[in-house]
Each structure stands twice: as C-alpha cells, then as structure tokens.
Amino acid sequence: MGSRADEQRRRILDAAVVVFSRRGYRATSMNDVAAGVGLSKPTLYHYVRTKQDLLVGIYEQVLDESLASARAIVAAAPTPLEAVRALVVERVRYTCEHQDLLKICFEEESELPDELAEPILERRRAFEAVVLGAVQAHLDEAGLEVPIPPKVLVNTVLGAANWVYKWYSPSGPLSPRELGEQVAAVQLAVLGG
Template sequence: MATRETEAGSATGSRADEQRQRILAGAVAVFSRRGYRAASMNEVADQVGLRKPTLYHYVRTKQDLLVAVYEEVLDESLASARRIVAGAPSAREAVRGLIVERVRYTCEHRDLLTICFHEESALPPELAAPILERRREFERVVRDAVTAHLRETGRTLPMSVGTFVNTCLGAANWTYKWFDPAGPRSSRQLGEDVASVLMGVLEG
C-alpha cells in the first residue's frame, strides 16, 4: 500500500511532467511560428502563461527545448514503428503500415516536423549524436521490414534497400510541406495513397 509520502511524491512528479509537456507544446508553437533562432525564452514563457523564473525551474535553456522536440518525435516514431512491425501479419503489411503511419504522423504534426527539418544545424555535435542514433534506429526498423519482405517473397528491387527506404521516408516526410488538412483526403487516406505507389515499386 502506498504511503502518503509516496502518493504525494507521485502526484508532484505527475504535475511536473504535465508542466514540462505544456512548456514543450508552447515551445513547439513558438519555434514553428518564429523559427528556433529568432524565438526567445520570454516568448515561450508568455505562450504557456508562466513567469520566466518559473520556466527555468523546468528547463534550463532554449537548446534543451529543441533537443526535447527531437526526442519526442523520434521516440514516438520509433515506438510506433516497432508496434506496427510486431503486430503485422506479414513483412509486406509491416512495410505498408510503416509508410502509412509515417505519412499520417507527419501530416498531423507539421509544427513538430517543421522544427525537426529546419533546425537540425542548431544542435551542437554532442547533442546531435544521440538524436541521429535514434533516427538511424528508426530507419533500421523500416529497412529490416523491407529486407524481410524481399526474403519472404524472393523479390528484388531495382535499387539498394537503403535507397528504397530513403525514398519512402523522403516521400512521407515531405508531405508536411503540402498536405492540406481541409483537402479531400485525410492524413491516413493520403498515407494509403503514398503507400500504394511505393509498394508498387517493392512488388513490381
């Protein structure tokens, strides 16, 4: 049975986590609107209705917020990719599901992806390295699914697996630039469309 001290500590931790998520969401709004370099911590504090000293209680620097944005996108993407592969009835369906989900996520989180695609050069090498490793791990999940499909079916690609995977991810990621939320196709429907085109290469 939890003690009152344990329960209080857990509640305090939960509130702190919620506050950090509010701050991160505020930073995403400011960075995507103003650009990371032009944005200030004052603007982030104003966005979430906090005084600047209170903001610094939860996050030390603007750079820490940028790193947190990358970590959120890549951690969510990697966890989702692993779930899709684990739950797919075949490697083919895993590849298709990965493409559909990548398009859906990109279209529904364009503010996050705008930051990730535009601001990578703002990260110093020591902070960029673990983020790049997360990205490589996500790409490995996709590459392994493609390789498994080729092995299961005996098919070959007219290019290297790495080139095919990068083409798929490039096509999916670029939708953040042109997807219209008010358009005739939902983010998932667009994902299905993109997957159909790319799977045609894989299965041709």
Template sequence: MAGGGAGSAAGSRADEQRQRILAGAVTVFSRRGYRAASMNEVAEQVGLRKPTLYHYVRTKQDLLVAVYEEVLDESLARGRAIVARASSTREAVRELIVDRAAYTCEHRDLLTICFEEESELPPDLRQPILERRRVYERLVREAVEDHLRESGLTLPIAVNVYVNTLLGAANWTYKWFDPAGPRTPRELGEDVATVLLAVLDAG
C-alpha cells in the first residue's frame, strides 16, 4: 500500500513537471517560432538543466506534438460536455461556437503554435493529430445536423461548408482579439455566435 502511494506521488510529480515543461515550450515556441526555438531555451524557461529536461521529453518535436494533443483533447472534452448539458440542439451549436472562440482568445499562444506550425510535423506524426481534429469537427457537424433535423430547417449551403466557416471564424479570432479591448473572450464568442447562428436560423 505504502509503495503504491509513493509510486503514485512520484507519477504525479512527473506529470506536473511535464506540464511545466509543456507550458515553457508554449511560451518559447509562440515567442520565437518553433523552428528558431531551441531545447536550451525551453530548459531555461522552466529553470531546468538540459539533461533534466531530456529526462522528461526526448525531442523538440515531441513537445510540438504534445501541444497539439493538449489543445485537441481539451477541445474535444469541452465540446462533448457542452453537447451533453445543452438544453436544446440550437443551444448546443451556439455554445460550441462561443466556447471555441473564447478558448481561442484565452489561449492565443497555444493556438498560434497549432495554426502556424503544422508544417513542422512529419507525416507520420501529423496523421494522428489530423484524426484528432476530425473527431472534434465531426462533433460540431453532428450538433449542427441534429439541430437541422430537429428544427426542420435547411441551410443555404452544404453543412460541411457551414461548419468549416463556423470553425474558421471562431479559430481566426486568435489573430485579431485584443486582450485590452472592450470585449472579453466570452463576449466576443457570443458576438461570433450571433453572426453565425443568423445563417442557421434563416433556414
């Protein structure tokens, strides 16, 4: 029993250290760009010696993959929770839009990496990342399709076009959101949802 507890504590500490390293990598990658950043800079960012850093992560590429996995896994978990608790199919779509835009604004450093460094992933690592993204996109598409089916509405464009436009509008806020501006991430997300739902409601 005691040994198991000690092992669990050690595992928890290792996980915490990896999260610290990942957060440091996000800071360095978003500031310097993935290609220009070095593992030395990541180690300095988190206050570790380079050999200690390599105890937790093997390569810079592993850190980049971990960034994508964190964003996509969290996005999917949030999306599923939204759909599960929504009071209606329309509310599910609305909240998915609001949450996507707000999350993007709140994590601009993460999203800058995800949207601008994808070409740095080799094909064998890119495919699992793309599949994770497709799972999230399917969640959004199914929410839209459920609402259309339940409401009897039709879109003036293909559902896939609407969903890609929806996600593009919500995701692109990382480029122009002003943290010092008059709108909070959540308020901006609600503005984006208002515009996009007008198309859906007009059907």
C-alpha cells in the first residue's frame, strides 16, 4: 500500500498526462499542472521538482507497467506463439485504453535530454527483448524462418500495435481487446498464427 505522498504523486502525474496531452509538453506550465490537480504551485513543487521530472515519470510508468505485464504474459502462456499473440493483444488494448498517455510517449520523446532518455531507452529495450524472446522461442520451436529478421518483425508488429493511439475511437465498433485480436491476427500471420 502506497503512502499519502505516493498517492499525491500519482494524482499529479495523472493531471500532467491530461494537460500534456491536451496542450503539448512545451506549452504546458507547472501552473497548468498545479491547476489540473487542484494544488498550489508551491505544494506541487513539494512533490515534483521540474516539468521534466513529470515527463520522465510518465515514461517510467508506461514502460514499467508494460514490462511487468509482458513478463507475466510470457510466463503464463502455454506456448511461445500464444505468448506473442497475447503480447500484441495486450499492447493494443493498453494503447487504446491509455491514448493520452501514449500520445505523450510517442510525441514528446525529443523533449528528454540524453541523460534522462537513456534509462528510458533501456526500459524500452527490455520490453522489446521480452517480445523478441517470445518470437524467437516460437520460431525455434516451430522450426520456422521468417522473410525478415525477427527484430525487424518485432519492431513492425509493435509499431502497428502502438500506432492505434492515433486512430482508435472508443465509440467505434471494436473494444480495445477485439481490435488487439484483429491486429494480432494480421501481424502474426507470418508466424503461422
């Protein structure tokens, strides 16, 4: 169970997601974030030092949740192919259900200075390695070869799954999970699944 301070930081991060997504990172001030969470600016600074810290916190949240989920999916899957399918479905579902969050992650990355971007990239590479490991395990188990390197296949599949943040409509005919199933079916056909 988190402390009151952790809960407050989470509320601040949630407010930052809303404001950054709506206004853009550069156009957002700490006053905007404070107003979004209902705090005074001095109180906000008690919990977070800079706007950059908020942006890093958003990336860490997405990548830590994604990595934990990916590892759990692979551990629970009955076969490597089912793991890959479940990873794609989950990636699409998460992206559809957190469009504001993913918009920031995909559109504001250039705002991170190199020293802050490197730990974020390490987390992203760890997530991609889990997906690549599942793909490679399936290829090895099935004795398959794909027409492109497995890493390129993984980047292509994740690119398609991640891009849904741009066009998915919650009022559309498909739930996030249903859309994930369709994306997985198309993207994984090359794997025989």
